[in-house]
Amino acid sequence: MTHVVNLALIQFRPTKGDLRGNLARVTDAFSRVTTLSPRPDVVTFPETALSGYFLEGGVRDVACSAQAFANALNDAYTAGLAQAAHGAHDGVANGSHASIDVVAGFYELYENTYYNSALYATLGGDAGQVVHVHRKVFLPTYGMFDEERFVDHGLDVRAFNTRWGRAAMIVCEDAWHSVTAMTAALDGAQIIFVPSASPARGAWPSPEPDDDEAIAPASLHRWERLVRDRAEEHGVYVAVTQLVGNEGGKAFAGGSVVAGPHGEIRTRGPLWDEAILPVSLDLHDITRARADTPLLSDLRALLPHMLRALERTIANDEP
Amino acid sequence: MNIVPPVAAPGPPPLEIDAELVTQWLVSFLREEFARRKFAKAVVGMSGGVDSAVTGFLAARALGASNVVAVRMPYRTSSPDSLAHAQVVIDALGLESRTIDISPAVDGYLTNEPDADSARRGNVMARVRMIALFDLSAKYHALPVGTGNKTERLFGYFTWHADDSPAINPLGDLFKTQVWQLARHLGVPSVIVDKPASADLVQGQTDEKDFGISYAKADDILNWLLSGYQPEELVQRGYVAAEVEIVRKRLATTHWKRRLPTVAMLSPTAIGESYLRPVDY
Numbered sequence: 001m002t003h004v005v006n007l008a009l010i011q012f013r014p015t016k017g018d019l020r021g022n023l024a025r026v027t028d029a030f031s032r033v034t035t036l037s038p039r040p041d042v043v044t045f046p047e048t049a050l051s052g053y054f055l056e057g058g059v060r061d062v063a064c065s066a067q068a069f070a071n072a073l074n075d076a077y078t079a080g081l082a083q084a085a086h087g088a089h090d091g092v093a094n095g096s097h098a099s100i101d102v103v104a105g106f107y108e109l110y111e112n113t114y115y116n117s118a119l120y121a122t123l124g125g126d127a128g129q130v131v132h133v134h135r136k137v138f139l140p141t142y143g144m145f146d147e148e149r150f151v152d153h154g155l156d157v158r159a160f161n162t163r164w165g166r167a168a169m170i171v172c173e174d175a176w177h178s179v180t181a182m183t184a185a186l187d188g189a190q191i192i193f194v195p196s197a198s199p200a201r202g203a204w205p206s207p208e209p210d211d212d213e214a215i216a217p218a219s220l221h222r223w224e225r226l227v228r229d230r231a232e233e234h235g236v237y238v239a240v241t242q243l244v245g246n247e248g249g250k251a252f253a254g255g256s257v258v259a260g261p262h263g264e265i266r267t268r269g270p271l272w273d274e275a276i277l278p279v280s281l282d283l284h285d286i287t288r289a290r291a292d293t294p295l296l297s298d299l300r301a302l303l304p305h306m307l308r309a310l311e312r313t314i315a316n317d318e319p
Numbered sequence: 320m321n322i323v324p325p326v327a328a329p330g331p332p333p334l335e336i337d338a339e340l341v342t343q344w345l346v347s348f349l350r351e352e353f354a355r356r357k358f359a360k361a362v363v364g365m366s367g368g369v370d371s372a373v374t375g376f377l378a379a380r381a382l383g384a385s386n387v388v389a390v391r392m393p394y395r396t397s398s399p400d401s402l403a404h405a406q407v408v409i410d411a412l413g414l415e416s417r418t419i420d421i422s423p424a425v426d427g428y429l430t431n432e433p434d435a436d437s438a439r440r441g442n443v444m445a446r447v448r449m450i451a452l453f454d455l456s457a458k459y460h461a462l463p464v465g466t467g468n469k470t471e472r473l474f475g476y477f478t479w480h481a482d483d484s485p486a487i488n489p490l491g492d493l494f495k496t497q498v499w500q501l502a503r504h505l506g507v508p509s510v511i512v513d514k515p516a517s518a519d520l521v522q523g524q525t526d527e528k529d530f531g532i533s534y535a536k537a538d539d540i541l542n543w544l545l546s547g548y549q550p551e552e553l554v555q556r557g558y559v560a561a562e563v564e565i566v567r568k569r570l571a572t573t574h575w576k577r578r579l580p581t582v583a584m585l586s587p588t589a590i591g592e593s594y595l596r597p598v599d600y
Contacts, residue, residue, distance in 0.1 A: 015355075016597075016599050016600060017600055052599075054597045054599075055596075055597065055600065056595035056596055056597050056600070057594060057595040057596055058596055058597070058600050200344070202332065203336045203337060203340055203341045203344065203497075204332060204333040204334075204335055204336060204337060205333075205335060205336070205337040205340075206337065215337060215339060215340050215343075216340070217340065217344070218332075245351060246347065246348050246351040246352065247597065247599055248597050248598045248599045249348070251344060251347060251348060253344070271343065272343060272344075272347040
């Protein structure tokens, strides 16, 4: 099994309600990434990538099964390969017959219930091969958010095996709760994928004005802080792929980011625009980070005690 | 051993803005809203005040100056300075402009209501201006852009379904003092940024005289109130009770002006209550 995993994050701006047009642009993105060298093993899209995020009751119109979503992406990938082979873009199609893995967020209809989900699938065969579906656990329902009104909670976080190693997915607010990344890391995840659609808020000056990258909404500074913390605490990679674009006055500002297992930034997307972010991740860096700072190992050893403390807290017993 | 004082609790979000960030943010907003609505041109009512000046600067940056039509709409009692300052913006940006004298339309209506007081006359002027703006919108196939700021929206200091009627508004989440910060960053001429704000519906009128409080104080108090602090907590923190009350009362009595009309709900599929689709769906 390889120890370097090549990602391409697609910071994507869907046109709301235009599934066909959005799939055509996904096709275009696939044709672009297959010409990259090294060729990506995994291509990631944001939360609700093909529909847009704020749909309210429109969730009922666009939700589909994971298999249907994987098939739509599979068709887009196949078309993207053909497009690349015909030289629609500069560069040469790289491994044009190879399969590719994809992470993408979508509104899911599953067992008569709507969810805000993320899919991990392998593309390139006759149909999309669904590897794992994560249903968003923490549904923001405050301020400009109203998710609980339109979709149900997922109830699980787990890692899963892929062709290159072990992954997990969590969606947007899931990542704001340390318990999700902790669970994924304890379950063996080496890369935690976070499809996200995070409306920007906070227009005040950055507290770090000397940083060239510091011009960003306050919410993106918060994202970067927490992503670095999750990655460093558990010695994992965390890859956040952000939606971009304006929806009814709410701006998804972009700012996708990948943090490495020492808490360092490996790539960072631009503000306001779409972008393709290729990045190669050496899984051996996880080994080095965990050897330097074995916090995950400490956690695993003490977890039974912490679980008892949690159970007591949940039961609201006196200490 | 030294006693180290703690860092002060943060309170509400800062009123200071990163003006370049806000510029990028609002230019992105305008470009995408225009593209989604399939408009290339904007029509902006240019009053000579800072809000419409900033809106004109942002629209010119987002769409190109040749795609912004500035419309001056004086009434016969309007201040000549307002007309002149609007022209300063038009000249600075190189905008196409129209000047529509609303006096005949306003006076034509008011011949039926000669006893109308100044508030009613001001509302008629504001509504006639919107008739003109939307008509020119059709003429130029240009989208009207609203210019109302957050402070006046929170104070209800506008004519309902007039100033607030354009379908998009880049400044509506910026307090007045933040609009001034943005204006300086964008290079709006100082003669506009530094003058007292006025709706110019009555001669010699200024907003701050109407309110009985400065924008600087009003924005500060509003910022605390909107962040969940109660008026009595502000007084405990040293704010002047009478000023807090001015702001609280304006805010608390104008919620209706920030909403669409109240519709009697009869069905389980009432629009906006149960049948919910976003504006851009």
